[in-house]
Amino acid sequence: MPIAFVLNFLESIGHSLYGLFASIGRIFIFALKAVSHILMPPFFARITLKQFMDIGFYSLPVVGMTALFTGMVLALQSYTGFTRFNAENAIASVVVLSITRELAPVLAGLMVAGRVGAAIAAEIGTMRVTEQIDALVTLSVNPFKYLIVPRIVAGTLMLPVLVLIGDIIGIMGGYLVSVHALDFSVGSYLKQTYEVLESADVISGLVKAAVFGFIVTLMGCYHGFNSGRGAQGVGAATTNAVVSASILILIFNYVLTQVFFS
Amino acid sequence: MSADSKNVPMIKMSNVKKSFGDKHVLRGVNLEVQKGESLVVIGGSGTGKSVLLKNILGILEPDEGTIEVDGEVTTHVRGRARVELMHKFGMLFQGAALFDSLPVWENVAFGLIHGEKMSKAQAREIAIEKIQAVGLSSMVADLFPAELSGGMQKRVGLARAIATSPQIIFFDEPTTGLDPIMADVINDLICQSVKELGATALSITHDMASARKIADKIAMIYEGEIIWCGDVKELDNSGNPYVEQFINGRADGPITKHSDYARKKTA
Ligand SMILES: Nc1ncnc2c1ncn2[C@@H]1O[C@H](COP(=O)(O)OP(=O)(O)OP(=O)(O)O)[C@@H](O)[C@H]1O
Ligand SMILES: [Mg+2]
Numbered sequence: 001m002p003i004a005f006v007l008n009f010l011e012s013i014g015h016s017l018y019g020l021f022a023s024i025g026r027i028f029i030f031a032l033k034a035v036s037h038i039l040m041p042p043f044f045a046r047i048t049l050k051q052f053m054d055i056g057f058y059s060l061p062v063v064g065m066t067a068l069f070t071g072m073v074l075a076l077q078s079y080t081g082f083t084r085f086n087a088e089n090a091i092a093s094v095v096v097l098s099i100t101r102e103l104a105p106v107l108a109g110l111m112v113a114g115r116v117g118a119a120i121a122a123e124i125g126t127m128r129v130t131e132q133i134d135a136l137v138t139l140s141v142n143p144f145k146y147l148i149v150p151r152i153v154a155g156t157l158m159l160p161v162l163v164l165i166g167d168i169i170g171i172m173g174g175y176l177v178s179v180h181a182l183d184f185s186v187g188s189y190l191k192q193t194y195e196v197l198e199s200a201d202v203i204s205g206l207v208k209a210a211v212f213g214f215i216v217t218l219m220g221c222y223h224g225f226n227s228g229r230g231a232q233g234v235g236a237a238t239t240n241a242v243v244s245a246s247i248l249i250l251i252f253n254y255v256l257t258q259v260f261f262s
Numbered sequence: 263m264s265a266d267s268k269n270v271p272m273i274k275m276s277n278v279k280k281s282f283g284d285k286h287v288l289r290g291v292n293l294e295v296q297k298g299e300s301l302v303v304i305g306g307s308g309t310g311k312s313v314l315l316k317n318i319l320g321i322l323e324p325d326e327g328t329i330e331v332d333g334e335v336t337t338h339v340r341g342r343a344r345v346e347l348m349h350k351f352g353m354l355f356q357g358a359a360l361f362d363s364l365p366v367w368e369n370v371a372f373g374l375i376h377g378e379k380m381s382k383a384q385a386r387e388i389a390i391e392k393i394q395a396v397g398l399s400s401m402v403a404d405l406f407p408a409e410l411s412g413g414m415q416k417r418v419g420l421a422r423a424i425a426t427s428p429q430i431i432f433f434d435e436p437t438t439g440l441d442p443i444m445a446d447v448i449n450d451l452i453c454q455s456v457k458e459l460g461a462t463a464l465s466i467t468h469d470m471a472s473a474r475k476i477a478d479k480i481a482m483i484y485e486g487e488i489i490w491c492g493d494v495k496e497l498d499n500s501g502n503p504y505v506e507q508f509i510n511g512r513a514d515g516p517i518t519k520h521s522d523y524a525r526k527k528t529a
Contacts, residue, residue, distance in 0.1 A: 131359035134321045138353040139422075140345050140377035 030222050034152055037144045048150040055116050055151070055217070056158030060165065062115055063108045067166035070103050071095060071173025079182050091184070092192035095174030100201045104166040106253050109212030112159060113245040117220040120151055121241035124224025125234035133225070148221045152214060159213030160206040167202060204260045211256065212249050219245040270333040272297045272430060272462040273318060278327035279486075280310070280317055287313050289486030290327070295479075300456045300463040302473045302494075304508060305483035306517065311466045312356055314483065315432050318464075319351060320344050331430070349377060352428035356435050356466075358419035360407035366393065366418050367403040373426040392421040397447050413440045420448065424455050431455060433465040437472045449475045470509055482508060484517065 078094045124147055127133050136143045171193065178184040220241045227237040271294040280288040287310040295301045303311050316322040318329055320339065329337045336347060352373075360369050368375075370392050371385035380388075390400050396417040407415055416439055423431055433452060437445035449472050456463045456476075467473050473480060474494060481491040482505050490502045497509060507515030 127361075130362075131355050131357060132361055134316070134319075135353070135355060135359040135361070135422075137321060137344075138319055138348055138351055139373040139426075140348040141372075142345060146376075 026226075027218075027222055030225075031218055033144060034148050034218065034221070037142070037149050038153060042145065044146055044150055047146065048153055051150045051154035052158060054119075055112070055154045055213075056161060059112055059115055059158075059162055062111050063162045063166050064169050066107050066111050067099070067104055067170035068173040070107060071099055071170035071175075072177045074098060074103070074170075075174040075177040075182065079178075088184075089188075089192065091178055091182075092174070092189050093196040095178075096171055096193050096197050097201060099170035099174070100167050100197070100205045101257075102205075102253075104163050104170055105205045105208040105212060106249065108159065108163050108166050108209065109216065109249045109253075110246055112155075112162070112213070113216045113219075113242055113249065116155065117216045117241045117245045118238050120217060120220030121224040121227070121238045122234060124148075124221060125227030125237040128225060128227045129229060129231075129234055143225075148225070151221055152217045155213040155217030156210050157213070159216075160209040163205055163209035164202070167205065200260075204256075207260075208253060208256050211252055215248045215252065216245045219248065270297075271295060271330070272299075272332055273464065274330040275314075275318070276328050276330075278314075278317060278324045278329060280313055280322060280324050286486055288317070288324070291483070291486070291488055293481060293488050293491070295462055295464055297462055298456070298460050300452070300465070300476055300478045301481060302465045302467060302477035302479070303481050303483055304467065304470075304473060306508070307468075309483050310486060311483060312434055315353070315434060315464065315466065319353060319432070320347070349426075350429045352423040352426060352431040354416075354419045354423040354431075354433045354436055356438075358407075358412075358415040360415055360418055360422070362407045365404050365406055366410070369407065369418060370421045370425050372422065377426060389421070389425060392425050393418070395424075395451060396421045397444060413444065416440065417444075417448070420451070424451075424459075427459050428461065430462045430464070433463065433467075435466055435468065437467060437469045445469065445472060446475075448472075452476045470511075 074095050075091055078091045079088060082088050082090055082094075124133075127147070133143050133147070136146060175189060175193070178189050179186055223237040223241040223244070224234075227233045273293070273295040275291050275293045278288055278291045279286070291314060293301075293314075303314065305311055313322060317324050318331070320336065324337060327337070328335055331347065331350065339347060360366075361372065364372070367386055367389045370389035371380075371382070374380040374385040374388060375382060386403075390403055393403055394400060398414060398417055398421075402410065402414065402418075407418065410418065416436070420433070420436060423433070431452075436448050436452060440448060452463060452465065453476055455461055463476070465473075465476060467476075474497070477494045479491065480494050480497055481488050482502075483489070484504055490500055490505050492500060497505070500506065503516045507517050
């Protein structure tokens with residue numbers, strides 16, 4: 001009996017590992033196909049422009065709010081912590097470095113995964129279930145070019161823009177709390193911020209943002225495109241899109257940090 | 263192959279098989295549709311009629327067998343060649359499958375704008391013409407599909423299928439959900455598309471009145487195979503008990519004895 005139990009256990013691990021590698025392979029092929037279609041005409045310019053608005057412009061409030069409060073809380077937390085070591089002067093550096101290198105890209109990526117990734121998976125999944133994707137094919141339009149390329153291009157290009165704006169708003173949030181609530185002098189706070197910040201910090205954050213934008217839109221498109229049948233299938237696709245994008249963002253964030261700063 | 267083009271059928275399926283898991287939907291379909299002919303496929307619900315059309319269109323890939331379109335083997339054609347091939351086809355989906363992000367006229371004009379690269383203004387004109395041809399007022403052109411009734415959506419789907427004047431048109435249950443008068447308008451429209459455009463039509467219907475009106479030939483699918491195919495005039499003397507039961511809509515007969523129906527009754 002115990003041996004049978006162990007064997008069963010190993011078998012189920014084997015099955016899920018096999019499933020994991022199979023989906024990684026499928027996602028990889030899907031990504032290659034999407035990228036190859038980005039490079040080959042025809043292009044759908046008007047539809048891509050609409051995605052720039054949907055993914056970029058309409059995500060501004062969410063990303064802006066996230067950055068603002070993150071910057072503010074960062075200043076507050078480091079103040080309460082750093083006063084114990086008489087290191088209050090480091091607050092400006094902590095805020096500016098954490099925001100540009102880590103928090104703005106990761107939090108913006110996660111927020112956009114919830115907002116945009118879910119919407120993409122739900123929309124494309126519904127189109128799959130109601131045969132609209134099949135209809136595209138019968139009308140001589142490649143669904144990869146019409147549906148997937150515009151979203152991935154918009155996501156990859158717009159997330160860095162969002163993060164750059166988030167950087168500015170986040171630093172401003174830290175500044176507001178430091179100067180107005182914690183009584184720092186305007187001049188020394190700004191001077192510190194300016195001195196510690198290097199272009200590499202900002203650029204590394206923007207590169208991360210581009211990768212996260214690609215991941216979010218790719219996951220939305222992949223899960224929507226391969227959605228199961230019925231409302232249940234679309235629901236599962238949406239959940240999977242958000243969960244897988246979030247986890248991949250965290251993994252790739254670590255990998256990219258390692259690459260940039262070691 | 264296409265040298266002797268008169269005898270080459272427009273669509274030829276040889277021993278086409280398609281399964282989903284252990285559900286064997288098509289089990290060796292053999293079917294020919296000649297150029298300019300209108301063939302109607304009849305058969306019970308869930309017997310694989312829609313799957314049959316999707317195999318010819320390449321939306322589904324057959325597990326076995328070959329499909330020829332106009333003398334060319336197209337069974338596994340993919341990518342750019344498939345997109346080119348699709349210019350020959352128009353398809354009315356069973357659930358209409360309209361793009362709900364686009365207004366009605368852009369749905370109808372979609373193939374003209376993106377497939378044939380026509381200007382938007384010109385495509386809109388043709389779209390409105392087709393919308394009127396399916397018995398809708400030009401007022402609906404700027405509505406969105408979600409604002410239409412099921413029957414109206416079906417007619418927009420029909421307008422979209424014929425908008426590019428394709429050589430081969432598939433109609434998946436064109437008259438389901440329509441009132442009898444509108445159903446007859448659609449029947450006339452299908453006959454007209456076939457006769458005036460010289461198109462080849464392959465339709466699916468449960469509506470026997472419609473089948474008799476639009477068909478040159480009728481084929482019946484049962485248990486994944488075409489069990490009878492003949493001229494519409496022979497339909498009433500087919501001598502096939504399955505066909506007889508189906509066209510007379512009787513609850514008692516060979517179909518209900520052998521299949522799911524019997525299993526459902528006992529369950
Ligand atoms: N993508 C798919 N995946 C799994 N099973 C499918 C798929 N498409 C169709 N089927 C199954 O194949 C069978 C035939 O489906 P199909 O839609 O062709 O029936 P039909 O003859 O068109 O029926 P109806 O007259 O009700 O439209 C059904 O049992 C259906 O569940
Ligand atoms: Mg069907």
